[in-house]
Amino acid sequence: MAYTVKQVSEITGVTKRTLRFYDKIGLLRPAGMTEAGYRLYDDNNLELLQQIMFLRExxxxxxxxxxxxxxxxxxxxxxxxxxxxxxxxxxxxxxxxxxxxxxxxxxxxxxxxxxxxxxxxxxxxxxxxxxxxxxxxxxxxxxxxxxxxxxxxxxxxxxxYTEEDWKRIHKFQLSNVEQMARLFKQGVAAESDEVQRLVKEFQQFITDNFYNCTKDILRGLGEMYVADERFKAYFDKYAEGLAVFVSKAIQHYCK
Amino acid sequence: MAYTVKQVSEITGVTKRTLRFYDKIGLLRPAGMTEAGYRLYDDNNLELLQQIMFLRExxxxxxxxxxxxxxxxxxxxxxxxxxxxxxxxxxxxxxxxxxxxxxxxxxxxxxxxxxxxxxxxxxxxxxxxxxxxxxxxxxxxxxxxxxxxxxxxxxxxxxxYTEEDWKRIHKFQLSNVEQMARLFKQGVAAESDEVQRLVKEFQQFITDNFYNCTKDILRGLGEMYVADERFKAYFDKYAEGLAVFVSKAIQHYCK
DNA sequence: ATAAAGGGTGACGTAAGGTCAGTGTCAATA
DNA sequence: TATTGACACTGACCTTACGTCACCCTTTAT
Known part of the structure; x- marks a missing residue:
């Protein structure tokens, strides 16, 4: 069963504009598209839409x-x-x-x-x-x-993941931690824009390559960086006290 | 009893920003101001605010x-x-x-x-x-x-209004209703351009000579033409069923 | 074949505030 | 008396969840 925007709109009472909007923000992606680029919804879409409407309510x-x-x-x-x-x-x-x-x-x-x-x-x-x-x-x-x-x-x-992927990942990780270390040595504050930007990049990196890294999870990672000796050692290899610094930066970011 | 923004905010749960906003748009003007320009609310203000909150709800x-x-x-x-x-x-x-x-x-x-x-x-x-x-x-x-x-x-x-004015008014009214009756007898549709033009003229006439005839009011008149026997009789004197016809024309115009 | 109905994107507008920066004021304390 | 912390002010910009508009392309019915 495929439904056009109009049909969905009529069944659910949601406007066409809203459907397009939900598509755009990735909340409700139509199951398919025609060659001409027309949206086609299926029953799963309708069920999800109902969920959305309950939650909106x-x-x-x-x-x-x-x-x-x-x-x-x-x-x-x-x-x-x-x-x-x-x-x-x-x-x-x-x-x-x-x-x-x-x-x-x-x-x-x-x-x-x-x-x-x-x-x-x-x-x-x-x-x-x-x-x-x-x-x-x-x-x-x-x-x-x-x-x-x-x-x-x-x-x-x-x-x-291919070997290629892993290389890319390691490269980013290295670059990220090195930048952190550099700023840390320069005495830049953990709350500064530059450091915060690095944290954000890191979060995005995790999300892209591993799992959806929410702030809650990120906070957890930050705590781990000081609590777990192995992580702590990893950071402190770059600079003494870097683990604590990074952890602070993350806590601040997650507020 | 005078209340500061903070107090009002605490009593009602409405944020300070919102109170300032309501003041700005003229929805809830504080009863007074201190010399320094601080807002002071009184009990009437609180009552009104409660009203506002109910309506917002x-x-x-x-x-x-x-x-x-x-x-x-x-x-x-x-x-x-x-x-x-x-x-x-x-x-x-x-x-x-x-x-x-x-x-x-x-x-x-x-x-x-x-x-x-x-x-x-x-x-x-x-x-x-x-x-x-x-x-x-x-x-x-x-x-x-x-x-x-x-x-x-x-x-x-x-x-x-002078007698002159009243004569003019009656003349228009007569002409308007007669044209309506003519078109009606010819079988022209109530939704046709000709009839709609007459309705528009009528609205303008009311506005010019009596009061600002909004569409809402016009709609009300249209309903009255069929509901009230005296008006109905007035129209049907010109042609049996004219009242309904005119009413329909007005409803269509007011959409 | 052509018009009406339906679809698309993009840009701009709107309501009801939130957030932030910069500044003024008041009461209490040092 | 000076200062400090809480509270107040304005103005400017940001946000969410769409509505509206302009302009153009498809599909369907006549």
């Missing part, structure tokens, strides 16, 4: 949504159940707000001011409880990702 | 909110009651979505595809019911505003 940003649904840890069935819970929670918040509105309206006796407590007037608007759970949900996926998953992805990727 | 745009709360027709108590209803409606939509999520999750049996109907998968996302009511709410205020206001404008204008 819960006010996740598109970026977060992308992280969530592209995680290999992602299990649609489990996700739907969690989403159901969160939607209920949100509904309850709205119910409470509705009650507050009614209650407030009753506290207005004609022109007499039976004024409510000010804080009470805004109590139900508080979103922290929901936000907290949202973060937990977004986190749940990422957390596990960091551990088992990154490793497996890395294994899968590197299995196919 | 209902996804009204700030512009709409401004229109609503600055309307002369605005009655806070009534508004709170309406808002309570709308919030409940929104909560129910979320409940339905939650159920859909659960239902969808159950339709996934391991890897077996008990696929749901595609349209069903997106049914509950449809916002038209809520949007409709929202428009109604935003409209309600404007409606009354438009009417009473147009009426007063009209009164002011016509008070100064």
């Amino acid at each position: 819960l006010d996740f940003s598109l970026k977060q949504i992308k992280d969530i649904v592209t995680s290999s840890q992602y299990d649609r069935k489990q996700a739907l159940i969690r989403q159901g819970e969160l939607l209920n929670r949100k509904a309850e918040r709205l119910k409470a707000l509705a009650e507050l509105a009614i209650k407030t309206s009753r506290s207005i006796e004609g022109s007499v001011n039976t004024s409510m407590n000010k804080k009470e007037m805004f109590k139900e608007f508080d979103m922290s409880r929901i936000t907290e759970h949202k973060n937990k949900y977004a986190g749940e996926v990422k957390q596990r990702w960091g551990n088992t998953d990154a490793y497996m992805e890395s294994q899968a990727k590197t299995a196919a | 209902l996804d009204f745009s700030l512009k709409q909110i401004k229109d609503i709360v600055t309307s002369s027709q605005y009655d806070r108590k009534q508004a709170l009651i309406r808002q309570g209803e709308l919030l409940n409606r929104k909560a129910e939509r979320l409940k339905a979505l939650a159920e859909l999520a659960i239902k969808t999750s159950r339709s996934i049996e391991g890897s077996v595809n008990t696929s749901m109907n595609k349209k069903e998968m997106f049914k509950e996302f449809d916002m038209s019911r809520i949007t409709e009511h929202k428009n109604k709410y935003a409209g309600e205020v404007k409606q009354r505003w438009g009417n009473t206001d147009a009426y007063m404008e009209s009164q002011a204008k016509t008070a100064a």
Whole structure:
């Protein structure tokens, strides 16, 4: 079953522009294209789109949504159940707000001011409880990702690497650490733009060649560089104290 | 009771930046200013802010909110009651979505595809019911505003009209309706250019001689021409069914 | 064969703030 | 009295998630 943009738009209520946008940012890539470059969606696309819409309804940003649904840890069935819970929670918040509105309206006796407590007037608007759970949900996926998953992805990727690839990788790694060492010896701060740029390059490098290196994972690496003697030795070979320096730079970058 | 930005921010959960923004766009002007230019809010400001937050929760745009709360027709108590209803409606939509999520999750049996109907998968996302009511709410205020206001404008204008003016007015009205009747009898469609031109002339005529006849108001007139027996009789005197014809022409024009 | 309907890209616009830089003010403390 | 830290101000630019517009190409129906 292939659907054109228009059809998808009609089935789902999402505008054509939005579909093109989601394609562009890589959130929802159509399953295929015609020769003329027309987008063609399939049933999987529709299922994903439904997921996206649920998550949007819960006010996740598109970026977060992308992280969530592209995680290999992602299990649609489990996700739907969690989403159901969160939607209920949100509904309850709205119910409470509705009650507050009614209650407030009753506290207005004609022109007499039976004024409510000010804080009470805004109590139900508080979103922290929901936000907290949202973060937990977004986190749940990422957390596990960091551990088992990154490793497996890395294994899968590197299995196919040629000698050429490995050369390239070593070359980059060497260049990156040498630049770090140079700046470190020059006394440049770990928080400086130059150093931070190197950290960013490093993160991108890991992502490109091994696994999706999120900030959480990167932070983990940074900690390891000082905690694990082998890594520490590797860095300190270039300059005494470089491990700590790099670790600091990474911590700062991940804030 | 005067509150600083920080205090308001703490009581309501709205950020300082947002408060400044609302001030800038004229949505929530602080009751006073210190000599140094510090904003000072009072209890009325807080009440208004609560209103704003309710309306935001209902996804009204700030512009709409401004229109609503600055309307002369605005009655806070009534508004709170309406808002309570709308919030409940929104909560129910979320409940339905939650159920859909659960239902969808159950339709996934391991890897077996008990696929749901595609349209069903997106049914509950449809916002038209809520949007409709929202428009109604935003409209309600404007409606009354438009009417009473147009009426007063009209009164002011016509008070100064001479007999000469009235003759001119009657003449136009007669000519307009007669042309309508002629085209109608000839079987010309209500959507045709000729008829539409007459409608446009009519709108301009009202605007010039009575009050600013917006499309909204014109639409209202069109509805009245069939709903109100006296108007209906006036038109049907020229030709049986003319009232409906004119009404249709106006509806088409106002799209 | 031609028009209408649908598709494409790219550029620009918008709403509702967030973020940052630079500066002024107030209350309390040293 | 001087200073310091919290709080305030403005203005400029950044961001997200699209809408809108202009302009051009395909597909389908007549």
